[in-house]
Amino acid sequence: MQGNSRVPSSAQSGIHEQLAMVLARHASAPFRKPYADYNRVAFAASFERYQRRAPGAPLILDACCGVGESSVALARAFPTHYVIGVDQSAVRLQRGQQRPQTQREQGGEQRAWPANLDLVRADLVDYWRLLLDAGLRLDRHYLLYPNPWPKVGHLRRRWHGHAVFPALLALGGVLECRSNWPIYIAEHCLAVEQLTGRAAVCQSFVPEQPMTPFERKYLESGHGLFRSVTDLT
Template identity: 60%
Template sequence: MHGNSRSITSGQSGIHEHLAALVARHAATEFRKPIADYNRAAFDRSMSAWRAAGELPLILDAGCGVGLSSLNLAAQFPDHFVIGVDQSADRLARNKVWERPLPSNLICVRADLVDYWRLMQADGVRPARHFVLYPNPWPKIGQLARRWHGHAVFPTIVALGGELECRSNWRIYIEEFAMSVSQLTASPVQCEPYAPAAPITPFEQKYLASGHTLWRCRSRLPARAPHLL
């Protein structure tokens, strides 16, 4: 893949000054958005597939796009079951290069992650691993609430537990994500540059080919976070 991706530009030079207050407000407020029926149906279908596979340790690939990352994760973790979730049926239906046998420990579903995460929490489903790979960075200063760590659903993401990993080619996004997890769990989370041995998503491949530095944060979340009791 040729590298033609431009670096992210933003008026922000560091963590958003209003992030901590926004995370605190979301943690203290119940999120009551109605859940759409098609999201319930997608959740039920994915849970049925997981249970039919023997309820292996679960990996959630949140925002899986065309599903290449989900395929790679299923191959990397054959003793886990991978659920890839994306809101775009078009992305999920696109052709992708995969020259190995299709893994059987995988399902990809179309659903709105905001609803899917809340359905997981309501059903008591806890992923062993939880990946948020190259989400839309929404880099404008006024777009903080569009970033996952600035969204009202973020306390639910953290409450699901497991090993949570986020990757981006924008350092500030990962610094903010790490700070928000730390704020909710009272545990330090490190932001670090990341150089994968082999890219597992089209964006990861494109950013590497474009010479971008990749960043990630990882946190092994507690069973019950102090600010989410």
């Protein structure tokens, strides 16, 4: 069945003219927003589970994981890693966590819920900084189809325009961002290059298998997909 999703519509025809200035401001002043108590609790609990289940295993963070479909795929693709999927919606995470411990995949194959996976409800603005404060670094980091906030006035709501972006980059690892709006990825690349000096490239791609419900919907709707993959280690 074909999807009917629309490509983000925006008055922008290219990279936001204020992005470089916004990035410079964020780089020059530490982001000091106080942590919310529930985020501290969520981080502490997830950190305890990581230490108990897979101490020392390389970390993968699936940011804005939704129902966790991509987190499951990553945990299976990287069995020696520990995958943390984070989303601020309790409803979406509950939908993912209510999946049976054994799932029937396409073709009838039975596959167990990955033991190296943890789904966490938290605000990433705090969770990223708490990871950094704890001295943790990532091996891989995924931003899969974040809200593009396509209106011109919403630049600072996009992750690369947010004051937390320098902390996100400081977590290191191989950072992959995907979107169906090429301007979002072009801006992401500019932000990575300006703040880290690392080259970042926007490229079109077609996944072998959709990792998220959004990716599946966009493919069914005939959208072009774009990504940037940058090694920050």
